[in-house]
Amino acid sequence: MMEIEQASSSSGGYHRRGNNNNDDTTSDHDNDDEGVISLGGSTSMRARATYLVWQDLTVVLPNFGHGHTKRLLRGISGYAEPGRIMAIMGPSGSGKSTLLDSLADRLSKNVVMTGDILLNGEKRRLSYGAVAYVTQEDVLMGTLTVRETITYSAYLRLPTSFTNEEVRDIVEGTIMEMGLEDCGDTLVGNWHLRGLSGGEKKRLSIALEILVRPRLMFLDEPTSGLDSASAFFVVQALKSVARDGRTVVSSIHQPSSEVFALFDDLFLLSGGETVYFGEAKDAITFFAETGFPCPTKRNPSDHFLRCINSDFDVVTATLKGSQRHYEEPKGSDAYKNFSTSEIKATLAEKYTWSKYAKKAQSKMKQISAFHGPQTSTISTSQAGWWKQLTTLTQRSFINMSRDIGYYWLRVIIYSIVSICVGTIFYDVGTGNTAILARGACGGFITGFMVFMSIGSFPSFIEDMKIFTRERLNGYYGVAVFILSNLLSSLPFMLLISLVTGTITWNMVKYRHGFSRYAYYCLNLFASIAVVESCMMVVACLVPNFLMGIVTGAGIIGIMMMTSGFFRQIPDLPKLFWRYPISYINYGSWSLQGAYKNDMIGLVFDGLAPGDPKMTGEEVITKMYRLPLNHSKWLDLLAIIAILVGYRILFFVVLKFKERASPFFQSMYAKRTVYRLNKRPSFKRFPSSKRQYNLRPLSSQEGLSSPIP
Numbered sequence: 001m002m003e004i005e006q007a008s009s010s011s012g013g014y015h016r017r018g019n020n021n022n023d024d025t026t027s028d029h030d031n032d033d034e035g036v037i038s039l040g041g042s043t044s045m046r047a048r049a050t051y052l053v054w055q056d057l058t059v060v061l062p063n064f065g066h067g068h069t070k071r072l073l074r075g076i077s078g079y080a081e082p083g084r085i086m087a088i089m090g091p092s093g094s095g096k097s098t099l100l101d102s103l104a105d106r107l108s109k110n111v112v113m114t115g116d117i118l119l120n121g122e123k124r125r126l127s128y129g130a131v132a133y134v135t136q137e138d139v140l141m142g143t144l145t146v147r148e149t150i151t152y153s154a155y156l157r158l159p160t161s162f163t164n165e166e167v168r169d170i171v172e173g174t175i176m177e178m179g180l181e182d183c184g185d186t187l188v189g190n191w192h193l194r195g196l197s198g199g200e201k202k203r204l205s206i207a208l209e210i211l212v213r214p215r216l217m218f219l220d221e222p223t224s225g226l227d228s229a230s231a232f233f234v235v236q237a238l239k240s241v242a243r244d245g246r247t248v249v250s251s252i253h254q255p256s257s258e259v260f261a262l263f264d265d266l267f268l269l270s271g272g273e274t275v276y277f278g279e280a281k282d283a284i285t286f287f288a289e290t291g292f293p294c295p296t297k298r299n300p301s302d303h304f305l306r307c308i309n310s311d312f313d314v315v316t317a318t319l320k321g322s323q324r325h326y327e328e329p330k331g332s333d334a335y336k337n338f339s340t341s342e343i344k345a346t347l348a349e350k351y352t353w354s355k356y357a358k359k360a361q362s363k364m365k366q367i368s369a370f371h372g373p374q375t376s377t378i379s380t381s382q383a384g385w386w387k388q389l390t391t392l393t394q395r396s397f398i399n400m401s402r403d404i405g406y407y408w409l410r411v412i413i414y415s416i417v418s419i420c421v422g423t424i425f426y427d428v429g430t431g432n433t434a435i436l437a438r439g440a441c442g443g444f445i446t447g448f449m450v451f452m453s454i455g456s457f458p459s460f461i462e463d464m465k466i467f468t469r470e471r472l473n474g475y476y477g478v479a480v481f482i483l484s485n486l487l488s489s490l491p492f493m494l495l496i497s498l499v500t501g502t503i504t505w506n507m508v509k510y511r512h513g514f515s516r517y518a519y520y521c522l523n524l525f526a527s528i529a530v531v532e533s534c535m536m537v538v539a540c541l542v543p544n545f546l547m548g549i550v551t552g553a554g555i556i557g558i559m560m561m562t563s564g565f566f567r568q569i570p571d572l573p574k575l576f577w578r579y580p581i582s583y584i585n586y587g588s589w590s591l592q593g594a595y596k597n598d599m600i601g602l603v604f605d606g607l608a609p610g611d612p613k614m615t616g617e618e619v620i621t622k623m624y625r626l627p628l629n630h631s632k633w634l635d636l637l638a639i640i641a642i643l644v645g646y647r648i649l650f651f652v653v654l655k656f657k658e659r660a661s662p663f664f665q666s667m668y669a670k671r672t673v674y675r676l677n678k679r680p681s682f683k684r685f686p687s688s689k690r691q692y693n694l695r696p697l698s699s700q701e702g703l704s705s706p707i708p
């Protein structure tokens with residue numbers, strides 16, 4: 001869901017424009033209390049206003065076997081507005097990522113969510129481009145430099161009408177905004193290349209999303225791994241995106257006071273419960289009113305987290321246990337007489353009845369009734385189909401050529417194995433024993449040599465991870481990805497076939513003739529392409545390295561078994577193995593084509609001297625029991641048809657996963673909720689009804705508490 005405005009000038013107008021609107025948007029919020037939702041600014045700014053509301057959001061981890069059903073989020077509600085940046089804060093494990101994942105419709109399959117999410121007043125799933133989400137993990141292409149990564153991302157999403165100059169300006173502006181100038185030409189890095197630092201990777205991931213100024217942006221701990229100055233600049237850049245009329249929601253871990261001051265709203269979570277939701281600056285007052293004021297010398301966010309992080313109970317107990325003379329940390333009066341779980345429960349309880357909760361509720365009501373721009377008109381990427389295809393093909397080609405493990409390692413291994421095959425079957429000739437030798441050599445090359453294509457599986461898994469991230473953020477469609485992946489890999493597969501073909505052809509001394517040599521290489525090429533496509537389907541269905549390799553090896557093993565070499569085709573059990581497996585198996589077509597290409601026209605010696613000679617045709621029909629009723633080119637065509645079939649299957653599987661999984665998930669959710677509700681132990685609301693006596697806290701470090 002990204003809308004990109006045409007730059008007003010070619011020299012960085014894209015970013016300047018964002019900053020110029022600052023005042024328009026900030027002034028809006030001041031009108032909120034009058035119950036009017038109005039966005040100032042330009043018409044285009046109003047048109048891209050994105051209001052997000054979540055109501056009674058509950059996420060549970062069902063456990064029907066044994067143990068408790070764990071509640072990850074407990075009926076939380078809130079909203080996010082354009083022009084403002086919201087911080088989701090809470091201790092580790094409090095549900096920050098779960099909240100963002102629920103909003104972005106990216107929860108894992110084992111959990112169940114209930115509640116409503118409204119985007120501009122409409123119930124909607126925020127997947128596939130509806131939201132730009134920078135997740136906690138960085139999924140980047142390791143072989144590209146920072147500048148290349150951002151540039152490709154820009155070409156994939158910015159409108160095709162942008163000139164190269166304009167795109168370059170935007171890219172450079174984003175690099176500067178994220179402070180990546182020093183590592184602009186550094187490779188991101190992968191398993192064999194040491195590249196960017198963790199913080200730089202994080203900033204790059206953010207840069208990729210703020211590049212297009214998305215209407216709705218989620219970030220999961222964007223400042224983790226950054227020093228406080230870089231964290232400040234990152235959040236400031238996010239604030240500038242928000243001020244441009246965009247809606248920004250970010251989870252954050254212990255921000256410095258400067259960073260905290262940049263946030264407009266605060267959502268404080270603890271154990272999946274709301275402790276506070278409202279304007280960030282009001283949180284300090286709320287804590288003070290509740291009896292836990294922030295000491296003047298302390299960073300407010302530290303204070304909030306110190307109050308709600310139950311782990312501190314364990315820390316205190318451990319310290320007390322391990323030190324004979326345990327000294328209370330200075331200024332810890334507020335925590336001395338209460339356990340943090342008590343403080344947390346008090347805060348959550350007080351918040352429910354506070355004016356902040358009331359204000360948030362009335363605001364939520366107004367926003368829910370507000371019907372802004374139709375979300376259906378929100379487009380994902382603004383680049384044309386052709387532009388996306390060329391950009392993606394180019395990027396994928398560069399990745400393949402720089403990643404040693406993708407193809408180059410295989411070129412070397414194929415060459416070595418080819419030399420081995422060449423020496424074993426060297427100058428095979430036309431003696432009687434050559435009949436079997438030629439058959440075995442063909443079987444090995446179309447079977448085992450092709451089998452080695454499985455080696456690219458780890459790279460496929462990396463490709464699939466990047467595809468998943470980019471697809472979810474709405475970079476491009478499934479068809480573009482599949483086509484670009486095929487196109488970029490073709491030159492490498494051709495190279496492998498040519499290297500293997502040339503070495504074995506010349507060493508084994510197959511029959512001369514360019515067309516035979518060309519067929520031999522093409523046959524190999526088509527077979528490798530089929531196996532690669534099959535492996536892509538496996539990588540998509542089984543995205544685990546080891547499991548995927550085992551599954552892929554099993555499938556290709558079956559193809560080898562039914563290709564006609566290990567068991568002749570007429571002898572295969574008719575049911576299943578002959579029909580349909582031997583027909584939809586590239587191996588049987590490939591082997592038939594290879595035998596025809598090699599043997600038709602050859603004459604072999606008889607078994608004993610003086611025995612009648614055998615023609616190649618006789619060998620094929622009588623010994624290998626293969627029909628000669630169609631030409632070898634038809635065999636090649638069948639392999640290409642299988643290749644197309646696999647690519648279509650790949651498309652169908654990806655589309656099915658996108659379309660069907662939400663349906664199955666909602667069915668699963670309904671069933672689970674129904675079953676859970678029947679359990680007496682499953683209470684809808686958490687029981688934090690205990691009241692705690694509060695005591696004056698005016699003795700705190702440098703503080704005069706407003707509570708008597």
Ligand SMILES: Nc1ncnc2c1ncn2[C@@H]1O[C@H](COP(=O)(O)OP(=O)(O)OP(=O)(O)O)[C@@H](O)[C@H]1O
Nearest residue numbers: 061072091092093094095096097098099108110111
């Ligand atoms: N799919 C899941 N299956 C099982 N448990 C889960 C799942 N998702 C989240 N959890 C649990 O829910 C709790 C909240 O997780 P979440 O990742 O939202 O925490 P967080 O606030 O983002 O923490 P952090 O700051 O460490 O990233 C954790 O205890 C986690 O183990």
Ligand SMILES: [Mg+2]
Nearest residue numbers: 096097136220
């Ligand atoms: Mg998290």
